[in-house]
Amino acid sequence: MTHSATDTRPFLDQVRELLGSRGFTDDPDLLDPWLTDWRGRYTGKALGLASPANTQEVAALVRLCHDQCVPIVPQGGNSGMSGGATPDTSGTALLLSLRRMDTIRALDADAREIVCEAGVVLQTLHDAAEKERLRFPLTLGGKGSATIGGLVSTNAGGTQVLRHGSMRAQVLGIEAVLADGSVIDTLTPLKKDNRGFDLKQLLIGSEGTLGIVTAATLRLLPEIGGRRVIWAGLGSIGQARRLLLHCERMAGDLLEGFEVIPRHSFDAVLDYLPDARNPLGGKHEWHALIELVADRGADDTLDPIVEQMLETALENELLDDATIAANEHQAEQFWLLRESIAPAERAIGPAAQHDISVPVARMADFVAEAVPAVERQFPDHEAIAFGHLGDGNVHFHVLAPRGSNKEEWEAAQAKEVSRFVYDLVTRYGGSISAEHGIGQIKVDELQRLGDPVALATMRAVKQALDPRGILNPGKLLPLASAPDSP
Amino acid sequence: MTHSATDTRPFLDQVRELLGSRGFTDDPDLLDPWLTDWRGRYTGKALGLASPANTQEVAALVRLCHDQCVPIVPQGGNSGMSGGATPDTSGTALLLSLRRMDTIRALDADAREIVCEAGVVLQTLHDAAEKERLRFPLTLGGKGSATIGGLVSTNAGGTQVLRHGSMRAQVLGIEAVLADGSVIDTLTPLKKDNRGFDLKQLLIGSEGTLGIVTAATLRLLPEIGGRRVIWAGLGSIGQARRLLLHCERMAGDLLEGFEVIPRHSFDAVLDYLPDARNPLGGKHEWHALIELVADRGADDTLDPIVEQMLETALENELLDDATIAANEHQAEQFWLLRESIAPAERAIGPAAQHDISVPVARMADFVAEAVPAVERQFPDHEAIAFGHLGDGNVHFHVLAPRGSNKEEWEAAQAKEVSRFVYDLVTRYGGSISAEHGIGQIKVDELQRLGDPVALATMRAVKQALDPRGILNPGKLLPLASAPDSP
Incomplete structure (x- = not known):
């Protein structure tokens, strides 16, 4: 059903009663900032902004929406790249912010596990881990706003996937509210558990279309002992691939990043950043940014490996020139060159x-x-x-x-x-969405190019777990029919 | 429907025509060995034994079974611990062996990836990897008969899960036949792919109830450079836990095994094995078997770490006594003590x-x-x-x-x-099946003790993907209704 202006009032009163004044608003000044995605590509409308304080409130709210067939658009930091957290323009949906649920419920430094509510910001998680001399091995540009719930729901990537995997690899357990308001709780991490389908895996990366992640147990790693950052000049992308294989062979698990930058992007960055300098003397068609990271206590293993790796790479003509960042400041400058590509290209x-x-x-x-x-x-x-x-x-x-x-x-x-x-x-057997997800921006292309068997299976699963189609409708996987009354 | 003796003939003729004489038999002498699980706990009946030669034949066979509502019990090496591959006693099901599909389709030593058909035996995979100076980091007692399809379908564990994870962590992609005979193919491994629900994860560990795994792409690791195996004597299980934390801290990723053996089991093994010797002088309430493994080229890092790890453990009273296997032969003897516990206890x-x-x-x-x-x-x-x-x-x-x-x-x-x-x-928030799966042996206990929300969600998924209930019925998750005519 679509609510007309008059008949939404009883529903909104129920929401207000359920969540209290801190938990619900339909004041346009408070609501509007969250109705446009951060890149400004999509603007939607919503009945209001619900901000539950805990899992029980999320569950009660979803049950209410389920009973009355009100669509829900879950939202974390609103820093997604694909419009997945922006409602459509019908104005029939409720925007559900998880930002108020920002408690770190537990941190076990021995077991290296942390339990974060969905609204915990990635930077906050990094800080909490660092205090215990641990680290969370996933980071990305939006770390100051991206939330754990959003990162789990979109299986976020970043620059450390090479060694540590994407968000899926960090998640030991989740708590989520399903379409009917029931709560699934797998927060207690078990290293081995073969009691049927791994529903946690199904929810990770489902972009809020199968359930609303309210908390997650994440793995932590020992803090870094040290890193070496290398800037290399190359003749071709084929050479970069051979260099990558070489580095994987020589550095093994120490290899944490391998990024490539073509000449065009490099020149754009030099134009764009006022103080940028070319780390190498000459001009190169391609550049590689290579990072090796050692855990605490193993720092002294880095230099001999880096030296041998680069020496043999030069001997085997796997690179034309290379330099190692002399200190942490220079390492950061190398990374700044890489991270400035997107804005530099945008400026063109x-x-x-x-x-x-x-x-x-x-x-x-x-x-x-x-x-x-x-x-x-x-x-x-x-x-x-x-x-x-x-x-x-x-x-x-x-x-x-x-x-x-x-x-x-x-x-x-x-x-x-x-x-x-x-x-x-x-x-090429590739993916049209490597790390940003489908959201609304790639819905049509996924329908056009996705494997029909996979799409049919996904639709069957969606239909089974959200038969009323209330969870983030229109995102990822449009169902044939719109939400309907029970 | 249940087939009576007379009306199964047309179906079996179709199967015979589809698969040829090598692909189907109902000769009791050939069929019987596969109707009892290897531990002899369950014996079932079946219409016959189908052994398709390739994925297309599996797909056509499943389509046929789907159309005529004939239940299918998939089977690999018949070495499962939970009766998951044994049909029930109704005799209405077709036993589907994947053993004929035993081709290694591809091995990319650079990318460290191997594509195995479902019937490839684990030992064969180990051998193929070794030839390329690589290794597959999962092994278990039944490696001479267990197949890749079975290992994937049951998310098998083993003794290396501590460092490398269970089968789920080794699987980069799968090919599977779904209940309607359609084929889902994710064999091409993509390190990053966010195109919706991760259906591969749903199929892993689903024990053949959602689809039949016909092939898998698996990750390989560099061959071992060396290992050190330690036998330690302890006073209590609490001390073992503290020792484990200490080893994790000191050895990091090198720690590949940490097994505990109580005095009772140890004595039983000494009685059971004719030539067994106590690696330590005195008697201890508990024993720990600890293994550290270094990749090729990193062997010389092991001894200093082992030495420091044991020295500080002794200083901090985390163990009472310990010895390091002097050579590979002794290391194998230590492991033999551990692996003999089950038969030694059975002999009692x-x-x-x-x-x-x-x-x-x-x-x-x-x-x-x-x-x-x-x-x-x-x-x-x-x-x-x-x-x-x-x-x-x-x-x-x-x-x-x-x-x-x-x-x-x-x-x-x-x-x-x-x-x-x-x-x-x-x-204790634990699992009634850590690594052996539910099969038929734990179906009732899972229903009794499982989280009702998880069970309901699993049932909804099962119903959506196998509405006729033809895939391994009665295993893992019994549906309310038996398979029914379309």
């Missing part, structure tokens, strides 16, 4: 950005084929691939012809460019 | 065996409470806990009073003993 002009992955072994071939293919197909466009080579995950940007008007180009060409890129990725 | 007399887990941090408390509690509740019984302390997974055996008649004791007491143990495990 409009672009279509693609968060894609292909098998690691095929990434070099993919880039070598895709860049000229895109530029042939779309004259005056420039294609740039950079990022997590070690994960088979590059950010593939296609820049509009210089001087293009953003709106005009986006209306006329951007979609076609993206279709072309996604078709090519699919031919 | 009948016992109720429980494969259980609790949170690692609570395992010592659990054992300290459970052993006397069981012995108080069941006079003249002996309770023994041994095994994977590092995983929070002990094998908890309760021995019948000496001289008991096996059949009589099992009929009169064994079930009550197990209920008592499972109740206690559940109170």
